[in-house]
Amino acid sequence: MKELSLNxxxxxxxxxxxxxxxxxxxxxxxxNGRLTLVIADNGCGMTEEVLRRVSDxxxxxxxxxxxxxxxxxxxxxxxxxxxxxxxxxxHESVDPVGHGTxxxxxxxxxxxxxxxxxxxxxxxxxxxxxxxxxxxxFRHTTPALAVGLETTDLREVxxxxxxxGEYEVMQWIESYLREQYSGGDGSEDETV
Amino acid sequence: xxxxxxxxxxxERMKDKVAIREGSGSIRVVxxxxxxxxxxxARPVLSSFVDEVNRAGLTEKVTVTxxxxxxxCQYEPVVEIFExxxxxxxxxxxxxxxxxxxxxxxxxxxxxxxxxxxxxK
Numbered sequence: 001m002k003e004l005s006l007n008x009x010x011x012x013x014x015x016x017x018x019x020x021x022x023x024x025x026x027x028x029x030x031x032n033g034r035l036t037l038v039i040a041d042n043g044c045g046m047t048e049e050v051l052r053r054v055s056d057x058x059x060x061x062x063x064x065x066x067x068x069x070x071x072x073x074x075x076x077x078x079x080x081x082x083x084x085x086x087x088x089x090x091h092e093s094v095d096p097v098g099h100g101t102x103x104x105x106x107x108x109x110x111x112x113x114x115x116x117x118x119x120x121x122x123x124x125x126x127x128x129x130x131x132x133x134x135x136x137x138f139r140h141t142t143p144a145l146a147v148g149l150e151t152t153d154l155r156e157v158x159x160x161x162x163x164x165g166e167y168e169v170m171q172w173i174e175s176y177l178r179e180q181y182s183g184g185d186g187s188e189d190e191t192v
Numbered sequence: 193x194x195x196x197x198x199x200x201x202x203x204e205r206m207k208d209k210v211a212i213r214e215g216s217g218s219i220r221v222v223x224x225x226x227x228x229x230x231x232x233x234a235r236p237v238l239s240s241f242v243d244e245v246n247r248a249g250l251t252e253k254v255t256v257t258x259x260x261x262x263x264x265c266q267y268e269p270v271v272e273i274f275e276x277x278x279x280x281x282x283x284x285x286x287x288x289x290x291x292x293x294x295x296x297x298x299x300x301x302x303x304x305x306x307x308x309x310x311x312x313k
Contacts, residue, residue: 123235
C-alpha cells in the first residue's frame with residue numbers, strides 16, 4: 001500500500017463485513033510525531049481463536065473474507081516505523097450487546113519508513129459511498145488542526161429518505177472535510 | 193464554510209428525485225475493493241466512475257457499487273459492468289482515466305471499450 005489512507009480504507013472493509021452499524025475512525029498525531037490510528041466498530045467481533053490468528057497472512061475466513069492480507073500489510077507499515085498494531089475484540093456470542101472490534105495502530109511519523117497518509121477525504125468518501133447506511137465517526141487531530149465528521153448529525157438533517165450516498169451529499173461531505181483540512185476557509189479546495 | 197443548512201437544501205432538491213430512482217438502475221458498475229484492488233489503485237477508479245456517471249447525467253440509470261475480491265488479483269483494479277439483457281463485461285487494470293472512457297464510450301455510447309477488457313490482456 002502506497003498510502004496509509006489506503007490501509008485505512010482496506011481495514012474498514014473488515015468492520016463492514018462484520019456487520020457493523022457504527023464505525024469510528026480516529027487519527028491522533030502528537031507533538032512528538034507519534035500517530036495513533038483507531039478503527040473501532042460494533043460488528044459481530046471475533047472469537048479468541050480467530051483473534052489469535054488474525055495477523056497471520058495465510059489465514060483468512062474464506063467464507064466471509066473477513067481478514068486476509070489487510071491486517072498484515074497494516075502491521076508491516078506500523079512496525080517499519082517502530083510502531084505496532086493491537087486488536088481487541090468481543091464476539092457476539094460472548095456479549096450480545098457490547099460486541100465489536102477495536103484496532104489500534106501506532107506509527108512514528110518521523111521515521112523514514114512512515115508512509116504518507118494520502119487522501120483521507122477520498123478514503124472516507126469511498127467508504128461512505130459503498131455503505132451509506134452505516135454511521136461513521138471520523139476524527140483527525142494534530143497539534144495544528146482538528147477535522148471531524150459525524151454522520152448521525154448529517155442524517156438528522158437529511159432524514160430517512162435521502163441517503164448519504166447521494167452524489168450531492170457526497171460532494172458536500174468531501175467539501176466539508178477538505179475545508180477543515182485546509183484550515184477553515186476552504187478556498188483552495190472548493191470544487192463544487 | 194459548509195453548513196448543515198446547505199445539506200437541508202440538498203434534501204429539498206432530492207425530494208422528488210428519490211422516489212423515481214429506487215430500483216431503476218439498469219446498468220450496474222461493480223468495482224473490486226478488496227485488499228488487492230485497493231493496493232492496485234481501485235480507490236481513484238471508483239471515484240472516477242462516481243464522478244463521470246454523475247457528470248454524464250446517468251445517475252438514475254447507472255449504479256456504482258463495490259465488491260470484494262473477484263479472484264483475479266493480478267488484473268486489479270477490476271471493474272465489471274452488468275447490463276440487463278447483455279453479457280457481463282470485465283475491464284481490467286483500470287485507471288481513473290480509463291474509467292472516464294468506459295463511462296463515455298460504453299455506458300453512454302453503448303460501445304464496449306475492447307482494449308481494456310480482460311480478453312485483451
